[in-house]
Amino acid sequence: MNEISYTIDGFNHCEFYVGNAKQTAFYYCSTMGFKPIAYCGLETGNRNKVSYVLNQNKINLLITSPLKNNTEIGAHIERHGDGIKDVAFTVDDSELAWKTSLNRGAKSAIEPKEIKDSNGVAVISAIKTFGDTTHSFIERKNYHGVFLPRYHNNENKFTYDETGLIHIDHIVGNQEEGDMKNVCEYYENVFGWHRFWTVDDKDITTKYSSLRSIVMANNNEKVKIPINEPAEGLKKSQIQEFIDFYGTAGIQHLAFSTKDIIKTVKKMRKNGVEFLPTPSSYYDELRKRIGDIDEDIEELKRLGILIDLDENGYMLQIFTKPLQDRPTLFFEIIQRKGSNSFGKGNFKALFESIEREQQKRGNL
Ligand code: FE2
Secondary structure: OOOOOOOEEEEEEEEEEOOOHHHHHHHHHHHHOOEEEEEEOHHHOOOOEEEEEEEEOOEEEEEEEEOOOOOHHHHHHHHHOOEEEEEEEEEOOHHHHHHHHHHOOOOEEEEEEEEEEOOEEEEEEEEEOOOOOEEEEEEOOOEOOOOOOOOEEOOOOOOOOOOOEEEEEEEEEEOOOOOHHHHHHHHHHHHOOEEEEEEOOOOOEOOOOEEEEEEEEOOOOOOEEEEEEEEOOOOOOHHHHHHHHHOOOEEEEEEEEEOOHHHHHHHHHHOOOOEOOOOHHHHOOHHHHHOOOOOOHHHHHHHOOEEEEEOOEEEEEEEEOOOOOOOOOEEEEEEEEEOOOOOHHHHHHHHHHHHHHHHHHOOO
8 A cells, every 4th residue: 555645734625516606605705704716717718617716814615606507517416406526635746645545545536637827837636535525636836826727816796704714624524324434444544544533422412313423634633524424313313314415425514713703603693694593501501511711601602602621621613504405514613722622512402403403394
């Protein structure tokens, strides 16, 4: 098996395949403060697809729609609804990353190719992972433009108001029941990653449903991908609801970090982002469970923000409702204050909140 001799330097971007890229991009700009920085489409000579590049600090989202029928993008939307096709990593050597992955058992999605424009050259390749999802390897050390070659500066006048999102903390993949271990082994074998954190169905269970999760991380731990699977409960797990509506395994949520979650969530709520409600009883025992924290608990309660702690500190987090009509993809906002874990203490409250929403959808 080939040694891992290339470096992953973090998430480069996530590509969404959606039915109407213009309106999706507008929504993420006007409600979450992403700035449209680049574009490709008919006006830039691309007659097959349109893509908007949205940026906020270190986060890049690529929002793509097909411009004609019978495309791979259209087939993806038909199969899954709007969702995330590609989780792209920034690497020092795209061809080496691709070759190493294939030698270690991965299947190719895109063979390495150079793309150029007047700002330099980038190399792109991709491999397949769970469901129809892919991982691109983006090498852009010799590229000096705003995103990638052949994307032009954006001329759309979408309004945006920064909400303080900084970087992608983690990206979660939902698997079908029984597949979690195989998918984790794929990340161990193909990428040489390690298990960062795990939680089993005894930790995360409500009266009705449960899940298992293993967080996979790369060497420098800049990339973390929790892998979930449903566990048997009295009623349908939210992971199974995702699988039913997405059709296969896929990306369940992106977690964005902020340095001031109160400010971020206030702005997003004002802009119309819907978050999962937290019952006020959650806050009753909080001071006992958490001790003293910097934030005003009444303020956290008003905004519905969850708090959890581990031996290193605490973290604050909140989850949006699904971002499209199907109960599939959503976002998490997270502020870490020492804690590196994934909110085990919050899972029960979170699940009960999700179950109330599932109930309304007739999917519990
Ligand atoms: Fe998360």
